[in-house]
Amino acid sequence: NAGVTQTPKFRILKIGQSMTLQCTQDMNHNYMYWYRQDPGMGLKLIYYSVGAGITDKGEVPNGYNVSRSTTEDFPLRLELAAPSQTSVYFCASTPKGTGTQPQHFGDGTRLSIL
Amino acid sequence: EDQVTQSPEALRLQEGESSSLNCSYTVSGLRGLFWYRQDPGKGPEFLFTLYSAGEEKEKERLKATLTKKESFLHITAPKPEDSATYLCAVQAGSNTGKLIFGQGTTLQVKP
Numbered sequence: 001n002a003g004v005t006q007t008p009k010f011r012i013l014k015i016g017q018s019m020t021l022q023c024t025q026d027m028n029h030n031y032m033y034w035y036r037q038d039p040g041m042g043l044k045l046i047y048y049s050v051g052a053g054i055t056d057k058g059e060v061p062n063g064y065n066v067s068r069s070t071t072e073d074f075p076l077r078l079e080l081a082a083p084s085q086t087s088v089y090f091c092a093s094t095p096k097g098t099g100t101q102p103q104h105f106g107d108g109t110r111l112s113i114l
Numbered sequence: 115e116d117q118v119t120q121s122p123e124a125l126r127l128q129e130g131e132s133s134s135l136n137c138s139y140t141v142s143g144l145r146g147l148f149w150y151r152q153d154p155g156k157g158p159e160f161l162f163t164l165y166s167a168g169e170e171k172e173k174e175r176l177k178a179t180l181t182k183k184e185s186f187l188h189i190t191a192p193k194p195e196d197s198a199t200y201l202c203a204v205q206a207g208s209n210t211g212k213l214i215f216g217q218g219t220t221l222q223v224k225p
Contacts, residue, residue, distance in 0.1 A: 004157075031211045040123070042201065042215030043158075050210055058212070090157050094211045100146035100165065103213060105157030 002026055006091050006106035013081045013113050021076040021109050023091030030096035032074040033103065034058075034066065036087040043090060049074055050096070081113045116141040120202050120216035127192055127223050135187040135219045137202030147185050148213065149178050150201040158201055192223045 007022045025032065030051050035043035035058075045058030049068040063085060065077040074093075078085060088110050092103040117140045127133055139147065146165050150158035162171045164180040171178050175196065177188040187200055199220045203213040 033212070035215075040217060042118070042120075042217045043203075043213075044215075045212060048210065048212060056210075092157075100163060100205055101211065102148055102160040102163055103211065104160070105150075107155070107157045 004091055004093055004104050004106035006089075006109050008109060009107070010110045011112070013078075013111065015081060015083065015113060017081050018077070018079045019081070021078070021089055021091075021111070023074045023076070023106060024072050025074075025091075025093040025104070026072065027093060027095070027104065028071060029093035029104070030071065031094045032068065033092045033094075034064075034074070034076045035090045035092065036060065037090060037108075038087050046076065046089075078111075083113045085111065086113045087111060116204070116206055116214050118202055118204055118214050118216040120200075120219050122219060123217065124220045125222070127189075127221070129193055129223055129225050130191045132188070132190045132192070134189070135200055135202075135221070137185040137187070137216055138183060139185070139202075139204050140183075141204050141206035141214070143206050145205045145207070145209070147180055148203045148205070149185070149187055150203065152199045152201055152218070161200075189221070192221075194223045194225050197221055197223045 033048045034046040047066040049055045092105045094101045094103045149161040152158045162178040199218045202216040
């Protein structure tokens with residue numbers, strides 16, 4: 001049981017390039033999230049999804065896009081990369097339920113835009 | 115606006131020196147408050163969930179408490195392996211599981 005897996009672990013992009021950060025989970029969780037974490041800051045929510053085919057914006061969605069075609073996968077797309085998108089990106093998932101479930105996190109993708 | 119503030123930003127302790135980390139929150143309709151531990155180069159690892167004022171939870175040297183305005187993470191007789199960043203997050207409002215995080219407290223425990 002791998003949990004939440006993120007690829008790649010590290011990436012350097014040039015300004016204006018695009019890329020997709022991959023996230024997959026094997027826990028059959030309905031809810032998935034993308035966060036970014038900047039030095040000395042907490043995690044900020046970019047996008048989230050409550051199930052396949054359903055996505056919504058978080059606190060800082062500008063410059064990003066997501067899709068959710070399966071329960072397992074929730075890729076994050078960066079179009080026209082900018083230096084302000086240099087950050088560590090975390091994907092998380094949680095089961096749908098009547099209670100408040102903790103989120104399970106991957107180990108992140110460290111992205112530098114130069 | 116929902117907000118979470120953690121203090122201090124950094125804390126240095128000697129091994130065995132007990133202390134507390136603070137998490138103050140302002141949210142509408144708290145559904146749960148979460149504590150996570152984050153090691154360098156890793157994702158956050160879940161520690162505790164607290165749901166209502168007066169609730170307490172313990173795990174080894176850690177004890178989390180909750181009031182209507184803040185939560186404390188008490189660390190008793192810490193060891194060097196407790197060194198990490200501790201994150202507080204709240205879930206409020208609709209049942210989408212969205213979390214609002216504080217900026218974290220980086221704890222260093224020296225032998």
